[in-house]
Amino acid sequence: xxxxxxxxxxxxxxxxxxxxxxxxxxxxxxxxxxxxxxxxxxxxxxxxxxxxxxxxxxxxxxxxxxxxxxxxxxxxxxxxxxxxxxxxxxxxxxxxxxxxxxxxxxxxxxxxxxxxxxxxxxxxxxxxxxxxxxxxxxxxxxxxxxxxxxxxxxxxxxxxxxxxxxxxxxxxxxxxxxxxxxxxxxxxxxxxxxxxxxxxxxxxxxxxxxxxxxxxxxxxxxxxxxxxxxxxxxxxxxxxxxxxxxxxxxxxxxxxxxxxxxxxxxxxxxxxxxxxxxxxxxxxxxxxxxxxxxxxxxxxxxxxxxxxxxxxxxxxxxxxxxxxxxxxxxxxxxxxxxxxxxxxxxxxxxxxxxxxxxxxxxxxxxxxxxxxxxxxxxxxxxxxxxxxxxxxxxxxxxxxxxxxxxxxxxxx
Amino acid sequence: xxxxxxxxxxxxxxxxxxxxxxxxxxxxxxxxxxxxxxxxxxxxxxxxxxxxxxxxxxxxxxxxxxxxxxxxxxxxxxxxxxxxxxxxxxxxxxxxxxxxxxxxxxxxxxxxxxxxxxxxxxxxxxxxxxxxxxxxxxxxxxxxxxxxxxxxxxxxxxxxxxxxxxxxxxxxxxxxxxxxxxxxxxxxxxxxxxxxxxxxxxxxxxxxxxxxxxxxxxxxxxxxxxxxxxxxxxxxxxxxxxxxxxxxxxxxxxxxxxxxxxxxxxxxxxxxxxxxxxxxxxxxxxxxxxxxxxxxxxxxxxxxxxxxxxxxxxxxxxxxxxxxxxxxxxxxxxxxxxxxxxxxxxxxxxxxxxxxxxxxxxxxxxxxxxxxxxxxxxxxxxxxxxxxxxxxxxxxxxxxxxxxxxxxxxxxxxxxxxxxxxxxx
Numbered sequence: 001x002x003x004x005x006x007x008x009x010x011x012x013x014x015x016x017x018x019x020x021x022x023x024x025x026x027x028x029x030x031x032x033x034x035x036x037x038x039x040x041x042x043x044x045x046x047x048x049x050x051x052x053x054x055x056x057x058x059x060x061x062x063x064x065x066x067x068x069x070x071x072x073x074x075x076x077x078x079x080x081x082x083x084x085x086x087x088x089x090x091x092x093x094x095x096x097x098x099x100x101x102x103x104x105x106x107x108x109x110x111x112x113x114x115x116x117x118x119x120x121x122x123x124x125x126x127x128x129x130x131x132x133x134x135x136x137x138x139x140x141x142x143x144x145x146x147x148x149x150x151x152x153x154x155x156x157x158x159x160x161x162x163x164x165x166x167x168x169x170x171x172x173x174x175x176x177x178x179x180x181x182x183x184x185x186x187x188x189x190x191x192x193x194x195x196x197x198x199x200x201x202x203x204x205x206x207x208x209x210x211x212x213x214x215x216x217x218x219x220x221x222x223x224x225x226x227x228x229x230x231x232x233x234x235x236x237x238x239x240x241x242x243x244x245x246x247x248x249x250x251x252x253x254x255x256x257x258x259x260x261x262x263x264x265x266x267x268x269x270x271x272x273x274x275x276x277x278x279x280x281x282x283x284x285x286x287x288x289x290x291x292x293x294x295x296x297x298x299x300x301x302x303x304x305x306x307x308x309x310x311x312x313x314x315x316x317x318x319x320x321x322x323x324x325x326x327x328x329x330x331x332x333x334x335x336x337x338x339x340x341x342x343x344x345x346x347x348x349x350x351x352x353x354x355x356x357x358x359x360x361x362x363x364x365x366x367x368x369x370x371x372x373x374x375x376x377x378x379x380x381x382x383x384x385x386x387x388x389x390x391x392x393x394x395x396x397x398x399x400x401x402x403x404x405x406x407x408x409x410x411x412x
Numbered sequence: 413x414x415x416x417x418x419x420x421x422x423x424x425x426x427x428x429x430x431x432x433x434x435x436x437x438x439x440x441x442x443x444x445x446x447x448x449x450x451x452x453x454x455x456x457x458x459x460x461x462x463x464x465x466x467x468x469x470x471x472x473x474x475x476x477x478x479x480x481x482x483x484x485x486x487x488x489x490x491x492x493x494x495x496x497x498x499x500x501x502x503x504x505x506x507x508x509x510x511x512x513x514x515x516x517x518x519x520x521x522x523x524x525x526x527x528x529x530x531x532x533x534x535x536x537x538x539x540x541x542x543x544x545x546x547x548x549x550x551x552x553x554x555x556x557x558x559x560x561x562x563x564x565x566x567x568x569x570x571x572x573x574x575x576x577x578x579x580x581x582x583x584x585x586x587x588x589x590x591x592x593x594x595x596x597x598x599x600x601x602x603x604x605x606x607x608x609x610x611x612x613x614x615x616x617x618x619x620x621x622x623x624x625x626x627x628x629x630x631x632x633x634x635x636x637x638x639x640x641x642x643x644x645x646x647x648x649x650x651x652x653x654x655x656x657x658x659x660x661x662x663x664x665x666x667x668x669x670x671x672x673x674x675x676x677x678x679x680x681x682x683x684x685x686x687x688x689x690x691x692x693x694x695x696x697x698x699x700x701x702x703x704x705x706x707x708x709x710x711x712x713x714x715x716x717x718x719x720x721x722x723x724x725x726x727x728x729x730x731x732x733x734x735x736x737x738x739x740x741x742x743x744x745x746x747x748x749x750x751x752x753x754x755x756x757x758x759x760x761x762x763x764x765x766x767x768x769x770x771x772x773x774x775x776x777x778x779x780x781x782x783x784x785x786x787x788x789x790x791x792x793x794x795x796x797x798x799x800x801x802x803x804x805x806x807x808x809x810x811x812x813x814x815x816x817x818x819x820x821x822x823x824x825x826x827x828x829x830x831x832x833x834x835x836x837x
Contacts, residue, residue: 022451022452023779024775024779025775025776025779059417060417060418061417065697065698066698066765067420069696069697069698069765069766069768069769069772070423070764070765070768070769071423071768071772072423072426072768072769072771072772072773072775073769073772074697074769074772074773074776089776090772091424091426091772091775093423093424094423094424096421096422096423097420097421097423099421100417100420100421103417104417107417117710118707118708118709118710119710120710121709121710121711122706122707122710122712122713123713125666125710125711125712125713125733125734125735126713128665128666128735129666129713129714129733130713132665133564133664133665133666133733134563135559135562135563136559205415206415209414209415237562237663238559238562239555239558239559239561239562240555240558240559270495270499271483271491271492271495271499272492272495272496272498272499277492280548280552281491281545281548284548284551287551287552287555287556288552288555288556307555307559309551309555310555336496336500339500340496340499340500340502343499343500343501343502343524344499344502345502346502346521347455347502347503347504347519347520347521350453350454350455350521351453351455351519353453354451354453354455354780354781354782355779355780356779
């Protein structure tokens with residue numbers, strides 16, 4: 001059980017307190033409810049670029065990280081399709097430094113051209129390092145636009161192209177900040193060796209004076225049901241052929257989500273998984289074959305990704321995957337295999353809850369989804385999955401017209 | 413209530429670090445079992461440490477295959493049966509071969525330990541290295557190698573170690589396609605016999621568990637006739653080829669860079685202070701390399717320096733991927749920063765910020781059972797006293813700017829440098 005208390009400040013900021021006196025640390029986790037799905041299709045990659053700017057100094061603090069480090073703290077952040085999440089950890093008795101720093105950058109950033117120019121370059125190098133200068137690094141840039149035609153999951157958090165990052169300007173930075181970084185669009189989790197009373201006092205002191213800027217969340221269209229199989233061929237200087245198959249699935253709060261997660265484990269997780277034993281080891285069609293789900297708030301993707309053994313054709317490889325999918329659609333998972341993935345889930349949950357920072361992030365994300373009780377009852381959702389529900393979800397998801405396939409050819 | 417946001421809240425300095433108590437037990441067959449209880453979730457990590465690292469191998473790829481093949485089948489169980497049985501209890505079985513040792517680890521919930529432990533022990537002691545499974549692993553490894561060889565960072569790392577330690581040194585052992593193809597079952601069986609069954613160094617249990625868990629481990633482990641390591645070493649001489657090396661990859665938009673040299677090991681009296689100097693130079697987000705080359709000039713997504721000690725040798729290096737167009741200026745900045753840290757004392761506030769951050773990072777790493785176990789392993793392997801981590805407090809408070817400058821001149825000089833660049837001409 002993860003114990004917590006939740007309250008709201010006058011400016012609309014949601015605060016969650018989680019006490020743990022087994023640690024000497026305290027974590028502040030701030031989730032802003034903005035991600036790449038809130039971007040303008042012609043100015044993509046901006047939420048992530050903005051995350052970098054949040055470390056470039058605020059109205060009253062020249063260097064965020066230096067002040068934090070001087071108090072023994074550390075920080076980082078990530079941007080996803082749905083959210084931007086910032087966290088700091090500090091020795092518990094220095095947590096006020098975290099309140100000072102994080103509240104100041106929520107109050108107002110130091111909008112300066114130099115920081116913007118430098119971070120644009122840093123993000124462009126990140127784009128190159130992770131997406132362009134790696135074999136298969138651009139898979140994500142190819143598969144998303146194939147699977148999503150309307151919804152902003154069409155592009156990746158890094159952005160569609162480098163020019164979008166190059167073109168970002170200070171006005172855009174200011175407008176984005178004033179709207180999306182308003183207190184009423186954020187969730188603050190204070191977790192660790194700090195009392196509820198002290199949390200309340202520090203929140204009132206540092207965060208409550210920040211005016212509510214009343215965030216307006218843009219409306220975007222949901223993705224219509226896919227009605228035709230989509231296929232794309234890419235040729236690149238890579239050593240092996242690779243196939244990616246992406247099926248639309250439900251959103252994070254859809255009951256199908258838990259079924260999909262377990263289906264993904266049965267098919268693709270670890271050495272006892274079906275794909276590994278049938279297609280990697282028995283048939284020797286792939287050297288690697290993995291499955292994963294995106295876990296986004298809006299309806300996401302169930303992905304199958306594999307590298308073909310040299311000499312195996314795409315037709316053979318794809319047919320073998322489809323045969324396994326047909327099997328799971330028409331035959332209930334046996335009890336051993338079913339218990340296995342349930343047990344794995346229990347292990348994963350308990351291991352995931354070990355660090356106070358992980359618990360803080362989990363609380364913030366559950367609150368963002370609109371159901372904070374998920375932090376404790378998520379396991380029940382997994383336990384309510386049955387072999388029959390798995391078969392049912394597999395049947396409706398693994399349909400040819402629901403699939404986008406990327407054939408990534410090794411150039412000879 | 414109006415507050416002055418220009419003024420930083422007061423903060424406290426970290427004045428002490430605490431390493432929790434742990435027990436050193438002895439199994440009935442004479443092996444040390446370290447027991448470190450911490451954390452509140454009912455999770456367990458059990459490590460078996462074997463004298464089966466790269467340093468022990470006679471052929472390239474032997475140590476890595478011996479480790480990864482442990483889960484591939486025993487006399488009575490196939491690879492699939494082992495994987496299914498261990499997965500059934502929600503456990504994770506990991507093996508890895510390191511430069512100086514090999515570690516087999518079982519992660520599970522305490523309630524499943526009695527079911528998992530016999531399987532885990534069977535896998536690591538009765539492995540038969542089936543020919544068919546080996547063939548699959550070899551072919552899959554060759555596929556992985558083909559992908560790695562397309563990565564600048566992989567090529568850079570490989571050639572850095574080869575130049576620094578010498579092509580024949582086990583720490584520079586990177587398997588080529590032929591090495592993978594040549595690997596055979598017989599040599600793995602004998603490696604397993606000599607370095608696993610006859611090479612158990614010690615066991616380490618961490619997490620939150622009862623006495624019963626320790627008892628179970630003792631009973632089951634004592635049933636196996638493990639033998640400790642022979643202590644026999646392979647002769648491994650370091651043959652450095654220093655200088656600047658360039659590997660051309662004309663399709664790259666970035667260049668991978670590694671610049672470094674041989675350095676001092678963990679038991680050297682300067683080691684902890686050199687770690688501190690490295691932190692200031694390139695070891696954290698607030699370091700000089702990050703602040704100058706990323707945060708001021710935007711030439712890279714990341715740049716850092718690392719002090720990497722092994723048993724028989726150590727290295728200190730700088731690593732980054734830099735935009736091809738700015739590569740020369742990036743390299744010049746790196747050498748400039750090395751010169752500055754040798755020529756000028758580190759300003760007081762910079763030193764204090766780094767010190768406070770470093771002590772905070774120890775507080776973070778001494779939080780949680782598995783991270784503590786990683787630290788304990790270092791203490792065991794290098795025979796360091798229990799005060800090793802707590803003593804960082806006095807070591808750091810007693811290191812002055814002039815001490816650091818002296819260290820910079822001793823260890824961060826440009827002589828004997830190995831510079832590797834992989835990228836477009």
